Amino acid sequence: MTKKDNLTKLPMKELKERLVLKTIKGRKYYYLKVPFGLSSGPHKTKKVMEAYVCSESSSDDVLRKNFEIASFKVLIEILITLYRFTKRHYRSTCISNGEIKLLEMLRFSYNVLLGTYSDTDVKRYENAIYTKYVYGTTSIEGNTYTLRETDLTLNEGLTVSGKENREFYEIENYTKMKKYIDSLSTIKIDIKLIKKIHSIIMSNIDDSCAGEFRKVDVGIRGSNFEPIPHVFVESELKKILKWYEKNEHKIHPVELAVIFHQKFEEIHPFKDGNGRVGREILRLMLKSFGFPTIFIDGKTREAYLKALDSGNERDHKPLCKFIVGNLIDFHNDLIENAKKTLQIAKEKNLEKYFKHKKIDGLLKKFLSM
Numbered sequence: 001m002t003k004k005d006n007l008t009k010l011p012m013k014e015l016k017e018r019l020v021l022k023t024i025k026g027r028k029y030y031y032l033k034v035p036f037g038l039s040s041g042p043h044k045t046k047k048v049m050e051a052y053v054c055s056e057s058s059s060d061d062v063l064r065k066n067f068e069i070a071s072f073k074v075l076i077e078i079l080i081t082l083y084r085f086t087k088r089h090y091r092s093t094c095i096s097n098g099e100i101k102l103l104e105m106l107r108f109s110y111n112v113l114l115g116t117y118s119d120t121d122v123k124r125y126e127n128a129i130y131t132k133y134v135y136g137t138t139s140i141e142g143n144t145y146t147l148r149e150t151d152l153t154l155n156e157g158l159t160v161s162g163k164e165n166r167e168f169y170e171i172e173n174y175t176k177m178k179k180y181i182d183s184l185s186t187i188k189i190d191i192k193l194i195k196k197i198h199s200i201i202m203s204n205i206d207d208s209c210a211g212e213f214r215k216v217d218v219g220i221r222g223s224n225f226e227p228i229p230h231v232f233v234e235s236e237l238k239k240i241l242k243w244y245e246k247n248e249h250k251i252h253p254v255e256l257a258v259i260f261h262q263k264f265e266e267i268h269p270f271k272d273g274n275g276r277v278g279r280e281i282l283r284l285m286l287k288s289f290g291f292p293t294i295f296i297d298g299k300t301r302e303a304y305l306k307a308l309d310s311g312n313e314r315d316h317k318p319l320c321k322f323i324v325g326n327l328i329d330f331h332n333d334l335i336e337n338a339k340k341t342l343q344i345a346k347e348k349n350l351e352k353y354f355k356h357k358k359i360d361g362l363l364k365k366f367l368s369m
Helices: 012-017 060-089 097-111 119-139 147-156 165-183 191-201 230-247 253-267 274-288 301-312 317-330 332-347 350-357 360-367
Strands: 019-024 027-038 045-055
Touching: 012 019, 012 060, 027 060, 045 060, 060 097, 060 332, 097 317, 097 332, 119 147, 119 165, 119 274, 147 165, 165 191, 165 274, 191 230, 191 274, 230 253, 253 274, 253 301, 253 317, 301 317, 317 332
Parallel strands: none
Antiparallel strands: 019 027, 027 045
16 A cells, blocks of 8 residues: 655645644743544544644754654544543453453554555455455355455346356345445444344345344254253343443453354354444444454365354353454454564654653553564
């Protein structure tokens, strides 16, 4: 991807347009202000990071140099604010402190650093991630489309010769899914949304059961675990939805979403499509907390199913480790972008700028990773 601009080459007029002038005791000073949101359940809030640049009377060279320093200060303060915010508000029994740091680097890079790229590149990046997600979540269930074929159907609406109609609709339905999700002003995971997701996923595949909870008892192929009787499906779903809402402000967002995912698959509310619905809900939960999507395909299917089986025995650590590792590995390029930002701060000896904020210790810990 290409950055919108280079800080050292940005025209002075455009550079000044990014700043705000504050008058203090009759003198004017340039400040850099960057708004960002902390999207974490009931703790959702919007903050503005501010950094002093220089006085209005400063030379262009001083302005440019200080603008670059201020930019890195703001970026790093956002990263560390995210980390401290998470550590302050959430507990975790399945995710290590080192993993939490990497997850915050990921969230920071995905929500903040991507904003330094062109809108076209960001859209292309998001489409590529979604295409891989669709390819993975359908291939787990036996769809034989390749990644390239998934792209042709999902993004260009083309059919692929030699494939069953069911396989085509399994892919094509995710085009409808994206349009529906994008049309929502807010996303609230509830019974209505769960049924809607299922109705889209099963459209033209099995319309007789699309959007309806199972009316029979079922087993899970390849597992000795037996889901609850069908008469308890809705009541059990309401229980885990209530549990999710109750713990939104207590449990680490990724761990919370993972445990919900396991419990959902354990209930197995539909006759067919439970895996795809469950992973879509997981994707939306992660998205609501500012994380990109997961990517599970045939190569990781066995490890994923084995981790789900452990959850049936009330051991959620394997699935948490699997999903956290999946996020970190699949989006390693985003994490590397965050590390590069930290490395530049280290090379420019910016630690000294943070001592008055009492975050220099945390910065050093990040820099040592």
